[in-house]
Amino acid sequence: MSAPNKPETELYDSSVATGLYNLVLMIGCTGRLAHAVIIGSAMLVANLTAALVNSASGGLQPRRGDDFIQLILAAASVSLTYALSTLISPGLTNDLEFFYLILPVNIIGSNVLRRTALASAATTALVILRETGAVFGLLVAMAIFREPLGYGTVSLPGRDGLIILLASNSENSGIRVIASSAGAFIMIGYLFALFRKIQQRLYRGTQDQELM
């Protein structure tokens, strides 16, 4: 038994509050490309698992208490993802345990479970892949920028830890502050400002065209 799909506008959420939950991951996990890849993948898997189970069991959940069920679902999906990740790369997963604990907050705060509760499995998967895929891309893009500047290396996740693909020859390469969370705050602040500047320029260009 499937419920009618919600209109597409109601399935996506681009509010500021949703974006803020990803800010923690952008600050903490993008110091190294390997960390961004692991946490981005974990976020994708956990979101997908929780949303698919939630939409499949939507008709079985009680009306009151669905908030609590979603909370448990988010925590359970992240725990399973953590266990799976430990099998693949135990050392790196242990280092990133803190960010795995933040992932349920990400799932609940983005309200994705409530938005896709009555959607079909295919629609749910599409919504999750588009939203979480975009965040994954952003994490990787930031990490590609931060790690070479901060550490002078480029790394990927491996079974026994980091696989350093490129490394600088000198010992003191890298500006450590860029790799730290303080550097991430400053960098994201300037990126926001740049994005606003570009938006203002585009909006002014559109206005000029309408006046002509």
Added chain:
Amino acid sequence: MTSLIFLAIGAAASFNSFLQFGLGVRQLLLHKVAARQGAVCSATALIVTGPLIFVFFNYVLAPLSLGFMGMFLLYPVLALSCIVLNNFVFRKFGLKNENQAGMAVTAYDGLVIGNAFFVLRLTADLVSAFVFSTGAALGTMLSCLILNAVRERLETENVPMSLRGFPLMLIATGLLSLTATYLASLGFAAFGVKP
């Protein structure tokens, strides 16, 4: 006693989840009064949930050999604690509102989770857990006060449009994080302690 003092200072300055990882950063966007309420509520939640999680994990889960469920239970237990605090304690002091209800479900945007993580990793007894949580709460409130004052000042200054509001607050938070870490390391070095 000295070690407890250093633990409190370290918690306030270096391990402040708000500064280090941006947890609870949504409070920066709220209106002044709501931001102040948010700071008080999240600080209270930190002080209460830190020792609570220490007791739950070390004296309830561990004896039953259920420590492996830590990853699964941490967020639900903390979220429930924050919701109970919001509905039964903060309401009596007139601090309960829609913003606080939303933030309680997310454990104050992960701030309480960050504190609980460090309590479980860095403290060995209940007193240390309480001191650490109190230090983190005071550090969070101090950083909220400083950043609110920065925001009020920036509203009156001639700031470029693209930098106004959230971007400049992020830059200010990053600079404050750098300062706090540097001051903490200076403090530890002055007392001959290697953190």
